[in-house]
Amino acid sequence: MSIFPSRYFLVGSNPAETKYRVLKIDRTEPKDLVIIDDKHVYTQQEVRELLGRLDLGNRTKMGQKGSSGLSRAVSAFGIVGKCFSRFYKIFLNFKTADIGGHAIYKIEDTNMIYIPNDSVRVSHPDEARYLRIFQNVDLSSNFYFSYSYDLSHSLQYNLTVLRMPLETLKTETTQTRQESFDIFEDEGLSTQGGRGVFGICSKPYEKYVWNAKLLEAVRTAVHRDWLLYIIHGFCGQSKLLIYGRPIYVTLIARRSSKFAGTRFLKRGANCEGDVANEVETEQILYDASVMSFSAGSYSSYVQVRGSVPLYWSQDISTMMPKPPITLDQADPYAHVAALHFDQMLQRFGSPIIILNLVKEREKRKHERILSEELVAAVTYLNQFLPPEHAIIYIPWDMAKYTKSKLCNVLDRLNVIAESVVKKTGFFVNRPDSYCSILRPDEKWNELGGCVVSTGRLQTGVLRTNCVDCLDRTNTAQFMVGKCALAYQLYSLGLIDKPNLQFDTDAVRLYYIFSLKMLFRSLIDDTFCFSFRLFEELYEDHGDTLSLQYGGSQLVHRVKTYRKIAPWTQHSKDIMQTLSRYYSNAFSDADRQDSINLFLGVFKPAEGKPHLWELPTDFYLHHKNTLSLSQARQSYTYWWTTGVLKHLPLPFDEVTCAENRRKLTVKKFHKYEEEIDIHNEFFRPYELSSFDETFCLAMTNSTRDFMPKVKHILNKNNREETVLQRKTAASAPPPPSEEAVSSSSEDDSGTDKEDEGAVSQRSTPVKVTDTGDNTKIAEVRNHCVRQVPLFLRFILQSTAFHRFVQLGQSQHKQDKGSQQFCSKHLLDKVINLIPISSFSQDNIYEVQPPRADRKSIEIFHAHIQAGRGNMQLLGRDDFLMYREYIRNRYM
Numbered sequence: 001m002s003i004f005p006s007r008y009f010l011v012g013s014n015p016a017e018t019k020y021r022v023l024k025i026d027r028t029e030p031k032d033l034v035i036i037d038d039k040h041v042y043t044q045q046e047v048r049e050l051l052g053r054l055d056l057g058n059r060t061k062m063g064q065k066g067s068s069g070l071s072r073a074v075s076a077f078g079i080v081g082k083c084f085s086r087f088y089k090i091f092l093n094f095k096t097a098d099i100g101g102h103a104i105y106k107i108e109d110t111n112m113i114y115i116p117n118d119s120v121r122v123s124h125p126d127e128a129r130y131l132r133i134f135q136n137v138d139l140s141s142n143f144y145f146s147y148s149y150d151l152s153h154s155l156q157y158n159l160t161v162l163r164m165p166l167e168t169l170k171t172e173t174t175q176t177r178q179e180s181f182d183i184f185e186d187e188g189l190s191t192q193g194g195r196g197v198f199g200i201c202s203k204p205y206e207k208y209v210w211n212a213k214l215l216e217a218v219r220t221a222v223h224r225d226w227l228l229y230i231i232h233g234f235c236g237q238s239k240l241l242i243y244g245r246p247i248y249v250t251l252i253a254r255r256s257s258k259f260a261g262t263r264f265l266k267r268g269a270n271c272e273g274d275v276a277n278e279v280e281t282e283q284i285l286y287d288a289s290v291m292s293f294s295a296g297s298y299s300s301y302v303q304v305r306g307s308v309p310l311y312w313s314q315d316i317s318t319m320m321p322k323p324p325i326t327l328d329q330a331d332p333y334a335h336v337a338a339l340h341f342d343q344m345l346q347r348f349g350s351p352i353i354i355l356n357l358v359k360e361r362e363k364r365k366h367e368r369i370l371s372e373e374l375v376a377a378v379t380y381l382n383q384f385l386p387p388e389h390a391i392i393y394i395p396w397d398m399a400k401y402t403k404s405k406l407c408n409v410l411d412r413l414n415v416i417a418e419s420v421v422k423k424t425g426f427f428v429n430r431p432d433s434y435c436s437i438l439r440p441d442e443k444w445n446e447l448g449g450c451v452v453s454t455g456r457l458q459t460g461v462l463r464t465n466c467v468d469c470l471d472r473t474n475t476a477q478f479m480v481g482k483c484a485l486a487y488q489l490y491s492l493g494l495i496d497k498p499n500l501q502f503d504t505d506a507v508r509l510y511y512i513f514s515l516k517m518l519f520r521s522l523i524d525d526t527f528c529f530s531f532r533l534f535e536e537l538y539e540d541h542g543d544t545l546s547l548q549y550g551g552s553q554l555v556h557r558v559k560t561y562r563k564i565a566p567w568t569q570h571s572k573d574i575m576q577t578l579s580r581y582y583s584n585a586f587s588d589a590d591r592q593d594s595i596n597l598f599l600g601v602f603k604p605a606e607g608k609p610h611l612w613e614l615p616t617d618f619y620l621h622h623k624n625t626l627s628l629s630q631a632r633q634s635y636t637y638w639w640t641t642g643v644l645k646h647l648p649l650p651f652d653e654v655t656c657a658e659n660r661r662k663l664t665v666k667k668f669h670k671y672e673e674e675i676d677i678h679n680e681f682f683r684p685y686e687l688s689s690f691d692e693t694f695c696l697a698m699t700n701s702t703r704d705f706m707p708k709v710k711h712i713l714n715k716n717n718r719e720e721t722v723l724q725r726k727t728a729a730s731a732p733p734p735p736s737e738e739a740v741s742s743s744s745e746d747d748s749g750t751d752k753e754d755e756g757a758v759s760q761r762s763t764p765v766k767v768t769d770t771g772d773n774t775k776i777a778e779v780r781n782h783c784v785r786q787v788p789l790f791l792r793f794i795l796q797s798t799a800f801h802r803f804v805q806l807g808q809s810q811h812k813q814d815k816g817s818q819q820f821c822s823k824h825l826l827d828k829v830i831n832l833i834p835i836s837s838f839s840q841d842n843i844y845e846v847q848p849p850r851a852d853r854k855s856i857e858i859f860h861a862h863i864q865a866g867r868g869n870m871q872l873l874g875r876d877d878f879l880m881y882r883e884y885i886r887n888r889y890m
Contacts, residue, residue: 008073008115009054011047012226015147016685020047021225027117033082037222074111078145078228081214083134093145095694097237097250099284100298101291101681102149103694104235110139130604133611136594142544143210145230148680152204152231152254154282155300156427156458159293160653161202161663163454203662204229205347208254208280213600232257233279234544238533238699239288242494246695249485250284251537253545256306257599259621262588263468263550263580264323268312271624273339277469277549278306281541283481285488288695291681297492299428301421301484302348303462303477305469308358308370309340310377321581325369325467334377338638341381341391345643348461349650350389353420354378355476357466360397367467371395384636389647392423398472402561409561413476417483418443424460425449426484428491435493443498444490450649456491459648470549471556474542478535478558485534533699551583552576596620 010023020042026034042050055070077093093105112135116122144151150158201224206212209229219227233253240247258274259266266276282302290296311329331337344352356374358367375393382390394416401407425448436444450457462480466472482500490498535558543553555576593611596602601620602611619625642658643651652659679685690696833845851859861871 008113009051009070010079010226011051015683016679018044020044021223022047022050023222023226025115027115028120030116030120030122033115033217035218035221037226039223074113076111077105079226080110080139080228080230081211082217083214096144097235097252098248098288098681098694099149099155099250100286100293100296101677102146103680104144104146104149104151106235107139107143107145107230126604126610130597130611133590133594134597136590137598139230142234142548143230143232144235145228147228150202150204151252152206152208152229153202154280154302154427155284155298156302157650157653158202159298159427159429160457161200162293164200164655164663197668199666199668201664201666207256207258207274210255210257210599212257214598216600231255232548234541236537236540238537239695240533241700245494246288247492247494248284248286248288249534249537250286251541252282252284253541254280254282255545255548256280260595260599261592262584262595264314264316264584265588265592265617266307267314268307268328269309269336269340271336271622273309273336273341273343275309275340276307277545278304279469279545280304281477281481283484283488285485285492287492291677293429297428297430299426299488299491300458301426301481301488302458303464303480304344304348305464305473305477307469308356308374308465308467309337310370310373311336312370312373316584322366325366327369327373331377333635334380334638335633337374337377338381338633342639342643344461344463345639345647346651349459349646350648351392351423351460353392353423353460353462354394355416355420355462355464356393356395357398357464357472357476359399360395361400370467381638384638386644386647389644398466398476409475410479410558413479414483416476417480420462420480421483421487422446423448424462425456425458426487426491427458428455428488430455430491432491433493435496436490439496441490441497444487447487457649457653459650468550470542470546471554474538474545474554475556475558475561478538478542481538482534536699550580551588552580555580592617 007027008025010025011020012023013020021040022038022042024036026036051070094108095103096106097104112131204212208231210232211228211230215227215229231254233255235250235252237248237250240249256274256278258272259270259276259278261276263277269275280302281304282300284298284300286296286298310327311331312325312327314323314325316323341352354374356371358371360368360371362368375395378391378393385391396412396416398409401409401412422443427449431454432444447456448459450459464473464476464480486495486500487498489495489500539554539557542557546552546554553576593602596617597611601617602614604610614620640651642656646654833847835843835845864871
């Protein structure tokens with residue numbers, strides 16, 4: 001941004017700095033915002049000449065021959081929007097995720113720019129106070145955006161829009177003026193017989209856009225390239241290596257900007273069907289070795305959490321840890337629930353599945369009030385829906401099952417998750433693999449959703465709720481996500497059955513030796529670390545959402561419900577409970593005012609009460625209290641016209657005139673830089689290093705989730721036994737099964753849970769740094785003693801020696817030790833010859849191992865088979881195949 005006394009000049013460029021736009025903001029107007037956008041695309045040379053002329057002309061006018069008339073005010077990555085007509089909020093960012101080459105950024109820092117000049121500044125006595133309230137919304141805390149990917153929509157919607165018929169979209173192209181365009185898909189749609197490419201851009205889903213009101217005043221005045229839409233919630237990404245294939249697991253949570261607020265101040269729903277703490281969670285899985293949306297393999301699954309869609313609240317003025325639940329309005333025709341489920345049918349299709357985790361049995365009726373009203377509302381609405389599209393209601397008292405010693409909470413959740421995923425299906429952009437057709441799986445054949453020529457579509461969604469939609473809800477969503485993950489991995493051809501079990505301690509030991517490369521039957525063991533990675537993602541997801549809504553991190557986690565949480569978790573539970581109570585009692589009111597001001601729910605105006613003077617914000621969120629609506633919704637036909645006709649498909653994704661009006665199409669040249677995905681991702685015009693490369697710095701299953709191993713070498717068995725006994729004696733005793741959590745349940749505030757003892761783990765192993773042959777042999781023998789007999793010969797093979805050598809290379813060994821180990825252990829595996837003149841360099845010449853004659857013959861036979869020249873099978877081949885089938889499937 002460049003500054004003049006009378007105006008601001010905003011100069012924006014593309015990442016390669018080859019195309020520029022210039023925006024002029026008038027500073028002489030004290031109140032109204034005056035913006036001029038010429039909507040012209042400048043080259044780098046043209047924008048330099050323009051700024052040079054402005055600089056020279058301003059110096060001549062002011063008589064400042066010796067100084068610059070044009071000065072840079074600030075540099076930033078985007079504009080959040082306009083607030084109070086006189087401020088612009090800009091931000092800095094860093095990359096946090098990547099989807100198909102489209103970068104997702106997290107806002108790191110922000111800055112407020114005051115627009116009017118000092119000579120025309122008109123100060124208001126309350127402006128500073130409003131500004132402090134506005135800035136209480138910390139934009140550096142979990143706000144995300146993307147230049148080229150629509151974060152407000154799901155991956156299924158974005159790729160469905162991309163595959164809409166080209167002939168239909170070309171008829172909607174009304175732009176005749178040649179101008180640059182910010183397309184959604186960098187590859188676009190190829191035209192027949194031409195060198196052009198059609199790019200598609202859809203309107204964002206404003207329910208999940210948090211700066212929509214801030215951009216409202218400038219949306220029609222500037223080019224769309226200046227508009228950046230931000231979402232609030234969570235975004236995390238990790239890399240899972242499976243047979244060397246990089247699989248990116250991404251978790252995106254979109255928090256609704258409608259009826260948004262804090263825990264006790266926003267409960268239930270408003271008059272428009274928007275519920276409190278509504279979050280759409282999407283888990284995306286894709287093979288990062290192919291980034292293209294059209295050629296790559298992508299899969300996603302979406303689920304929702306949100307408060308019970310009724311008119312209810314809790315009064316916190318009594319300072320009780322568990323305020324009573326009050327139904328504020330009678331709703332015999334389920335009007336607010338109908339509006340809410342109508343929104344879900346439009347966005348997700350059918351079936352809508354409700355997983356209600358609130359309590360069913362209580363001595364004093366508390367949470368059961370919500371269950372009874374929700375059952376009545378769902379029963380009433382289902383009367384008018386076709387049976388095949390009815391809302392499915394699943395009640396389950398999770399707190400009761402947690403207290404029981406005979407019930408396993410996660411096993412029951414796993415059964416529910418299987419039934420849910422089978423009904424809704426999931427999204428994948430590729431047809432079923434050929435191996436699934438040859439070996440059909442019973443669970444796969446029962447999978448729901450919609451099967452199309454390009455893959456599968458998710459139809460319907462799971463809606464999970466408790467009272468707060470925090471702890472219990474996050475655990476339930478994790479189990480559903482785990483079940484969906486198995487189907488996603490199966491659809492991408494990474495596992496042979498759509499089923500994954502929890503990791504065990506024994507599995508962790510086997511994974512160390514990479515047995516997955518030698519035994520296909522141990523493929524489930526390959527994913528033991530994917531669960532740790534996946535669980536970490538969902539716990540970070542739950543902690544972030546809990547901090548935003550409840551004021552503290554999760555109190556009860558997945559390990560708590562598995563009853564393997566360590567005894568130290570009790571003190572953490574107490575601290576999180578106290579933090580949540582303090583936030584709800586003392587700071588939530590200020591946070592609620594900031595959110596209302598930021599989202600434009602409250603707009604300061606002369607002659608009206610100030611924000612801090614309002615006794616409640618009930619009238620701001622319930623618009624029917626200020627004006628009587630003339631149009632009334634039908635009590636029986638409660639859905640939007642046209643929604644029922646396209647079910648089970650979501651109405652927002654079908655090809656119709658209403659949805660086409662939300663799209664904009666632009667034709668590009670085939671080789672134009674703006675649609676070059678290679679430049680967008682690799683950025684060859686920038687100097688980069690491996691340390692700063694995002695794909696190397698992100699969480700990695702191999703690097704960050706390998707087991708933490710410890711072992712004391714050069715001690716006999718008796719010394720080890722004595723040491724282990726001393727360690728066990730000095731450690732504090734684990735909690736018994738009767739021990740209960742000292743913290744309150746996240747939703748009820750007083751419920752306590754049973755926690756089992758810490759599971760006993762086998763003594764792990766550590767490879768030392770010295771490279772001594774005797775120590776390596778001791779490690780190997782110790783490991784062999786702890787695995788089954790049928791696997792010992794593997795650990796004695798060269799694969800284990802190579803693993804030991806690779807593990808030692810992670811530690812900083814001297815060169816002599818490396819050469820010694822390489823000479824004695826890896827002569828038959830790989831030959832490393834140092835080629836650097838400097839002794840400290842680890843640069844080697846690699847000579848691959850020689851293949852024997854039989855291996856070469858097998859390789860040549862494989863090549864001939866690929867060309868269609870099949871060799872006749874002999875008797876030994878038939879016997880080998882029969883043995884394989886018997887061992888594999890019988």
